[in-house]
Amino acid sequence: MANAFGAIFMIIGLLWIGATFGVAWDAYKHNRSPVTWFFAVAVFGIFGLLAYSLTYSEGINMNSKRSSDTNLRVSANAIKEETGEETELSLVVHTESVDTAIKQFERRCRNEGYLIQEKPSVERE
Numbered sequence: 001m002a003n004a005f006g007a008i009f010m011i012i013g014l015l016w017i018g019a020t021f022g023v024a025w026d027a028y029k030h031n032r033s034p035v036t037w038f039f040a041v042a043v044f045g046i047f048g049l050l051a052y053s054l055t056y057s058e059g060i061n062m063n064s065k066r067s068s069d070t071n072l073r074v075s076a077n078a079i080k081e082e083t084g085e086e087t088e089l090s091l092v093v094h095t096e097s098v099d100t101a102i103k104q105f106e107r108r109c110r111n112e113g114y115l116i117q118e119k120p121s122v123e124r125e
Helices: 002-029 034-044 046-064 098-111
Strands: 071-080 086-094 114-116 121-124
Touching: 002 034, 002 046, 034 046, 071 098, 086 098, 086 114, 098 114, 098 121
Parallel strands: none
Antiparallel strands: 071 086, 071 114, 071 121
């Protein structure tokens, strides 16, 4: 009987750890604070997971109802890591924050295997 309880607690613990890292990774991919959400789920468990899912769905709804019509085009020269080919990359970001637009551009370049060669330029569209 004691072994059954130990196995149940081990499964719950593994699920808890998996959820913690999963939420942190998802927060990182969606330009949120992965450290904050990691600790929220690690400390509060199912309640932290519930909070993340509620804020996540609110974020989706807020993105569909555009609060402003500002688009920023971020551009920079970059080199593809695999081939060494140099190219100019450009990304249009719907935000009023130049810092947010640059962070999204840099993250997208890293995810697609590009090394940015210069400080990105930002133009309002």
